[in-house]
Amino acid sequence: MKKIKVGIIGMGYIGESHIEAVRRIGCCELYAVADVNAELAKKKADYYGVQKCYSSVEELLNDPEIDAVHNCTPNFLHLSINKKIIESGKHLLSEKPLCMNYEEAAELVELKKKYPDSVAAVNFNYRLNPMVQETKNRITDGAIGDVRVITGSYQQDWLLYDTDYSWRLEPEVAGNSCAIADIGSHWMDAIQHVTGHTITEVMADVKTVIPVRKKPKQQTETFTSNVPTEYDEVEVKNEEYGAVLFHTDKGATGVYHVSEVAAGHGCYFNFEINGSEATLKWNQEENDRLWMGIRDGDNRLIIRDPNSISSGARPYTALAMGHPEGWNDAFKGNIYAFYKYIEDGCKGEPVFSTLEEAAYIVKLTEAVIESSREKKWISL
Template sequence: MDRLKVGIIGTGFSAQAQMEAIKRLHNAEITAIAASSMEKAEQMAKACGIPAWYDDAYALINDPEVEVIHNCTPNYLHFPLNKAALLAGKHLLSEKPLALNSKESAELAELAKHAKGVSGVCFNYRHYPLVAHLKEAISTEEYGKSFLVSGGYCQDWLLYNTDCNWRMQTEQNGVSRAIADIGSHWCDLLQYITGQNIVELCADLQTVHPVRYQTKRLADGKKAVEPVSVSTEDFGSVLVRFDGGLRGAFTVSQVSAGRKNRLHFEIAAEKACLAWDQEEPNRLWVGRRDEQNGELVRDAALLSPFAGLLTHYPGGHQEGWPDALKNLIQQFYDAVIRKKAGTVNAEASHVASFEQGHRIMQVVDAIMESSRTGRWVSIPAFATAQQS
């Protein structure tokens, strides 16, 4: 079978990580890339052996050779480019957040329902083997009924007031930063694992540095330090209620020293507590009351059949963030191939859909409203947003 022809929009971290993952697969090839300038696009294309390059993302979307679009741009470009790709009938994998707000994401979710291509959102933490194994265990109530979730997502890359980039600018990033950027991952992951949607919440968000200082290089080669006003949150905590009865809380922070990328959670159930940490992704802690605590290590021979499919090396050979991203993209491409073959219900069932991406934007908007008002906020229902 011919390999899928892929176009990448963007050249930053997300784009480079996805390009590396695609190159590890055997059923796709990157045929075009788009960047903010022709110089940047050509440089990246030649470095990566990509035959076509553009300084216009819409030109890439309309390239007849490109079948699959990866939207790896800054947040403010997600909505217009996603909309253009859907209307062009292309298969589309978008970075999160799906849009800047739930009004935009609702439009995209509706378009995706009727689009010719397969669409998905890059919530990559769903695609670790132990996450998949735990999801199945929770769904079958292997550990009894779950009643409490806790955890968070903490980083330190914005700890200092001299840490500053485009994410400080609401017109490019949106009105939420820490919640939309990393809190959205935690919410999607826990909804995916538990099969329950967050329906009510109460949030407290804070900004540590209302003014940050950005260093810019002037035309004469000298540097200047400019103050940047910041209105988006650096950290926050949220109480959550789920539609299936779960309760919980989580904390997000981009100013926690020493925490580089710590997404973690604990699910308390009748027979055990289950805890997982993205920085140690090959271990699932199982806590017991009346017997010794245990630990399940990532080994295909010990996992559920689907989780085993996400495991590519023998036990003891560590797999992590790049491997989960590869799993996401492989599952998405498998769905695209099924769609091209005319298979009924060819959607990528374990990849976050645009409806689920919209649901997360509803959660983000509700968190922002709750923090402003100091009140509990309910999240409106969205037809088929229930997690797969």
């Protein structure tokens, strides 16, 4: 069977993870990369031995060999570049958040309806961690009873000091949210995916923890902790912290918080789901383990094992038990799910996030920011 030829736009921090993931999947082939920074695009193409290298979106989209395109550019470019990809008739895998605001996201959802022959997805990669899929399958099979209470957090520390800076803090590049859009979006997506519940009401408190930061005069790489020697002091408008109370359409209640100023945390994404019969608890930093809490019996630690994992989670894990898999493997899992869906003729419910689901996450993000500003519950 002919391999699906892939082009990746944006060779920054996450673009490289996309390259590595695509390279590990049999039914697709990494064919081209592009970046507006031509030197960077060439460097990455040479390093990874990529056949074609472009310095504009248009050049890459005009290449008739390419079947699918990943958009790994900053948020403010998601609407315009995703639109061009959809209109080219090629498959689209966009980075999250889908757009800067819900109006833009709804425009993409509408546009996509005119191009039913291609597939569009958004890269909410935590869904495809095998133990997140395990959580989903166990909840669907009734292992914890009715979902009642959902709690958790996503904590990082890459914005801890006033010398840390990112375009994610700038509303004109990132949208009107930093932490909620950047990492809260992942948390809300994963929770809705595993529980089958939809968050319908939010009450939030978000905070700009460091109101003035030192913005480097020279652009630096994303997530590096180099202290700039030359900088401008700039006022920060987006939040690095947020706490959100929420209700779901099926009667569950919950609370989560996100922080990008939590010293010592690199990627502490965690959740605990209390059902009427048992609890499931998971933490990305120890991602091979899923804890099951049982009141009238022994609590259990379920260790990822391809031999015993549920059939639904099995395609997304490869290494034998005791051989730790990690963030990159789960990331590959999401991209594998996208290409497998295309290869299999787009049958059934996709396990990856659709444009509609990702547009709803943008709506939720807006509601969280509005709730904090207005100091009241917001219903969706």
